[in-house]
Amino acid sequence: MVQQVVFLPYAGGSKFAYRNYVKNLPVGVEGILPELPGHGMRMQELPLTSLQEVVEDLYKQIRPQLKGPYIIYGHSMGSLLGFLLTKYLLQKGDPIPQYCAFTGTMAPSQTGKRVRKLHLLPKHEFWAAIYAYGGTPQEIRDTEAYQDLVENIFRTDFQLVETYKHEAFKLPVPVLVINGSEENITPEEVNAWRNDVNNFVEIQTMPGHHFFIQGKEPVILQTILSFSTLIQHPQPSKHSKHELIKNSKYTDVNAEIGLDGYSGQWENGEPSQGNPSIPTNQCEHCNNPCCCAERLINET
Structure with missing residues (x-):
């Protein structure tokens, strides 16, 4: 059972953006809310300009707080951060999330490919593009001084994603x-x-614009947390041969790449022997441990 949810911020956002999500978490589930430099409670710090630095900063914040089975949730930029943070946790040999939930997002392999780069636009066009996403606090829209205060933060975050x-x-x-x-x-x-995922992928759509997550906290949380049931009892899909993770084939695959404990067994706040760690039998042709799983699936 999920005990913790790590909430990762979207561009320009602080941990306070998820305060209503934390309030709606069920009893027994804890929210972990990291804050990026230059944002919210760390406004006095300079924003980071490297995704690697961002991921390392997030890791230092969340790792000491992990004490049981957890998931990662990120919106927009937070989705890319969640993808990279999970990869980093795997590389460090630390327990990885039971699953990830991402909203308002394209796949990482598609990120940064668009020709139009918002972070390079003149001020007026930049803010017009930001407002088009929806979700911008009214005090920012109404006050130019406030825009001047946070513009560099927004631009830096968009630059991280767009480059x-x-x-x-x-x-x-x-x-x-x-x-x-x-x-x-x-x-x-x-x-x-x-x-971009070597496991079960579920893609859904909800009514609304980019910030459809605002005002729908109970519904979205229920959808995210109930995903654990879906991955335990997956239904066959015509879209991907990688979506059945609990049949005998995937039991073999998970064991092959060192993820046979993926369901998240913890003992005294630490991952047990069966928990995910860096696979020792990586593909001889590349450094991607999931390649071995791909090979097994194709051969069986």
Whole structure:
């Protein structure tokens, strides 16, 4: 059972953006809310300009707080951060999440490919583009001085995403993706998640624009937390041969890549022997441990 949810911020957002989500968590589930430099309670610090630095900063914040089975949830930029943070946790040999839930997002392999870069736009066009996403606090929209205060933070965050260069890697945990029906994201950009994940992928749509997550906290939390039931009892899908994770084939695959304990067994606040760790039998042709799983699936 999930005991903790790690909430990762979207561009320009602070941990306070998820305060209503934490309030709606069921009894027994704890929220972990890291804060990025330059944001919220760390406003006096300079924002980070490297995704690697961001991931390392997030890791230092959340790792000491992990004490049982957990999941990662991120919206928009937070989805990319969740993807990279899970990869980093795997590389460090630390317990990885039972699954990830991402909203308002395209697949990492599609991120950074668009020609129009918002972080390079003149001020007026930049803020017009930000407002088009919806969700911008009214005090920012109404006060130019407030815009001047936070503009560098927004631009830096957008630059992180828009200059991202994807390195081939398949996330070894199940992933739930939810987008708004009015998102400016193409089906191709969303469906590419199936190529970026070597496990069960569920893609859903909810009514609304990019910030459809606001005001729907109970519904979205219920959807995210109930995903654990879906991955335990997956239904066959015509979309991906990688979606059945509990049949005998995937038992073998998970064991092959060192994820046979993926369900998350903890003892005294530490991962037990069966928990995910860096696989020792990586593919001889690359450094991607999931490649071995891909090979096993194709051969069986």
